[in-house]
Amino acid sequence: MGKELPSYTDAEFVAAIRRGDDRALAQLYRVHLPMILHLVQQNSGTEDEAKDVYQEGVMVFYEKVRDGSLELSCQIKTYLYAVCRRLWLKRLAEKNRFGGSLSDHEPYLETGAEQDLLDAQERDRQFGLMGEALERIGEPCRSLLEGFYLLDKSMQELTTEFGYTNADNAKNQKYKCLVRLKKLFFTQYQEEESF
Amino acid sequence: MKTEADYYALFEAYRAGELAAPARQELEHRLAADPSLAQQLTDFDRLSGTLHGYGERLRTRRKLQAIQATLDAETAAEETYETGNPLMPAVHISGVERTLREFWGSHRATIAVAASVAIMAVFGTLLGIEWWKAAQKPAPTYGYTMLRREVERIKRTQRAMNRAITQIDGPKTEEVSPGKFSGTGFALSPNGYLVTSYHVIQGADSLLVESRTHEHFHAEPVFTDVARDLAILRINDKDFHGFGRLPYSFKRTTADLGERVYTLGYPREDLVFNDGSLSARSGFEGDTGFYQISIPVNPGNSGGPVLDERGNLIGIVSGKQSDVQSAAFATKSSYLTRLVDSLQTAAVAHDITLPRTNLLTGTSRPQQIRKLQNYVFVVKVYE
Numbered sequence: 001m002g003k004e005l006p007s008y009t010d011a012e013f014v015a016a017i018r019r020g021d022d023r024a025l026a027q028l029y030r031v032h033l034p035m036i037l038h039l040v041q042q043n044s045g046t047e048d049e050a051k052d053v054y055q056e057g058v059m060v061f062y063e064k065v066r067d068g069s070l071e072l073s074c075q076i077k078t079y080l081y082a083v084c085r086r087l088w089l090k091r092l093a094e095k096n097r098f099g100g101s102l103s104d105h106e107p108y109l110e111t112g113a114e115q116d117l118l119d120a121q122e123r124d125r126q127f128g129l130m131g132e133a134l135e136r137i138g139e140p141c142r143s144l145l146e147g148f149y150l151l152d153k154s155m156q157e158l159t160t161e162f163g164y165t166n167a168d169n170a171k172n173q174k175y176k177c178l179v180r181l182k183k184l185f186f187t188q189y190q191e192e193e194s195f
Numbered sequence: 196m197k198t199e200a201d202y203y204a205l206f207e208a209y210r211a212g213e214l215a216a217p218a219r220q221e222l223e224h225r226l227a228a229d230p231s232l233a234q235q236l237t238d239f240d241r242l243s244g245t246l247h248g249y250g251e252r253l254r255t256r257r258k259l260q261a262i263q264a265t266l267d268a269e270t271a272a273e274e275t276y277e278t279g280n281p282l283m284p285a286v287h288i289s290g291v292e293r294t295l296r297e298f299w300g301s302h303r304a305t306i307a308v309a310a311s312v313a314i315m316a317v318f319g320t321l322l323g324i325e326w327w328k329a330a331q332k333p334a335p336t337y338g339y340t341m342l343r344r345e346v347e348r349i350k351r352t353q354r355a356m357n358r359a360i361t362q363i364d365g366p367k368t369e370e371v372s373p374g375k376f377s378g379t380g381f382a383l384s385p386n387g388y389l390v391t392s393y394h395v396i397q398g399a400d401s402l403l404v405e406s407r408t409h410e411h412f413h414a415e416p417v418f419t420d421v422a423r424d425l426a427i428l429r430i431n432d433k434d435f436h437g438f439g440r441l442p443y444s445f446k447r448t449t450a451d452l453g454e455r456v457y458t459l460g461y462p463r464e465d466l467v468f469n470d471g472s473l474s475a476r477s478g479f480e481g482d483t484g485f486y487q488i489s490i491p492v493n494p495g496n497s498g499g500p501v502l503d504e505r506g507n508l509i510g511i512v513s514g515k516q517s518d519v520q521s522a523a524f525a526t527k528s529s530y531l532t533r534l535v536d537s538l539q540t541a542a543v544a545h546d547i548t549l550p551r552t553n554l555l556t557g558t559s560r561p562q563q564i565r566k567l568q569n570y571v572f573v574v575k576v577y578e
Contacts, residue, residue, distance in 0.1 A: 022258060025258065025259075025262070026262045026265070029259065029262045029263070029266075030262070030266060033266065041300070041301065042301055051263055055256070055259045055260070055263065058259055059252070059255055059256065059259065062255055063251070063252070063255070066251070123248065123252075126245050126248075126249075127245070127248065127249045127252055130245050130246065130249045131249070145246070149243075149246040149247060149249070149250045150246075150249065150250040150253055151250070152250065152254070171204065172200065172204070175200035175201070175203040175204050175207075176200045178200070178203050178239075178242065178243075179198075179199045179200050179203060181242065182238055182239070182242050185242060185245075186238065
């Protein structure tokens with residue numbers, strides 16, 4: 001990473017990140033990190049906790065941007081602050097210290113962070129279930145699906161890796177695995193729902 | 196009959212847009228007709244969507260962690276650089292220092308605010324005291340509010356005039372530095388007590404008394420009366436051996452109107468004589484502590500003695516009114532004698548013996564002045 005870092009406006013950040021520009025993401029991350037470090041450390045958190053919260057916050061922002069569903073009505077800074085503030089509040093409440101209150105100023109802008117966070121939590125839950133389902137599906141389905149969906153490998157690569165005679169075989173295997181995964185996933189999903 | 200897996204292959208191709216037009220139309224047709232198939236497609240979409248999202252999430256997390264790692268590495272590099280010693284890569288911070296740093300880190304804003312408040316309080320208090328002191332001038336007790344503005348204006352001019360009187364910028368006298376302000380003073384008792392005006396020595400750090408023959412003595416204020424504009428000084432110099440017998444006496448009663456009076460003073464580097472009459476038995480704004488005298492006085496005359504024809508000291512020059520012709524003011528000697536009496540009986544008694552006999556009576560004025568001039572001094576004020 002060079003010393004001459006490009007500077008972006010908020011709009012440029014959003015555009016660049018939507019394009020998948022990792023340098024913009026890194027720059028965004030770098031710019032706003034001190035703010036959240038300060039926020040968390042001022043409110044009885046450690047540096048590591050701050051980084052955790054910040055990564056989660058940036059993740060929410062990033063996914064919204066990639067989604068194209070971000071409706072930014074304020075600065076990115078404010079948005080990130082609001083998201084991370086919420087997240088840290090939640091963590092504090094979990095830690096059950098200080099009754100989950102922060103001594104700072106609450107962003108008075110309508111950031112939309114609240115709703116985005118709820119969405120993100122719902123996604124988190126689904127991803128958690130998916131992770132569990134993948135754990136339970138067993139080999140070789142797990143490796144195959146992870147390879148294809150999570151590690152972004154091509155069918156061709158997987159064919160050689162798993163020793164299938166041709167890509168069609170691998171594909172067939174993958175579809176069978178998907179069907180099994182679906183059963184696992186949705187039964188789990190329904191179990192959770194019925195709680 | 197197709198298995199579910201086959202359908203999935205079909206769905207994937209459909210979503211990827213790889214189906215040929217007839218196959219796609221057929222599928223769409225079936226989807227519209229068969230709700231269970233449509234449900235299967237929905238499930239497939241959700242499943243693959245979640246999987247893709249999950250993959251994306253994991254990749255993003257790795258990306259962010261990589262960024263954080265880079266940042267951490269950079270900070271670590273910077274911290275090492277800060278030690279200025281490449282051989283010592285890590286800074287060892289003791290537990291106490293760490294605690295202190297954390298304390299500073301989390302409370303520095305509060306500390307800064309507290310410090311500024313303290314500074315502002317200190318300066319505010321100092322300024323307030325200054326201002327209060329300035330406002331503590333004897334306030335006229337006029338009931339008429341209509342007069343007030345005028346009175347305030349006159350008071351201001353009076354203050355300005357008082358300042359002007361003290362701020363003599365006389366030419367340099369010999370080798371002695373001229374001091375910041377100077378006025379006139381005269382002997383009160385043979386053992387080294389002097390009288391001058393309070394405003395002459397106001398704010399003084401050190402006082403120097405200089406006689407007509409350029410003898411210098413250090414003096415210190417013994418007592419001041421702001422309201423009457425009086426200050427009593429005492430010479431505390433080792434070389435000082437007393438004034439000798441004072442030729443004048445102090446009048447204890449009020450002098451008569453029309454009395455011919457004169458004064459000696461140092462408005463310049465030389466002793467200056469001026470005379471006139473006693474014009475009124477009250478001073479500026481009817482202040483009964485003062486006489487009004489028609490002697491032309493100048494800056495530097497302050498603290499000078501006012502004597503009548505017979506050589507009785509009747510007053511001490513204090514100031515003049517700039518917007519009235521030839522109206523100077525002098526503190527009445529009766530206040531001075533009363534002050535001296537009270538000082539003699541004070542807890543820390545001062546041995547001030549006022550002269551009782553008057554050696555000037557009956558002599559001509561030049562003769563009076565010749566005797567008098569050795570007892571009139573320049574009071575130099577250093578701030």
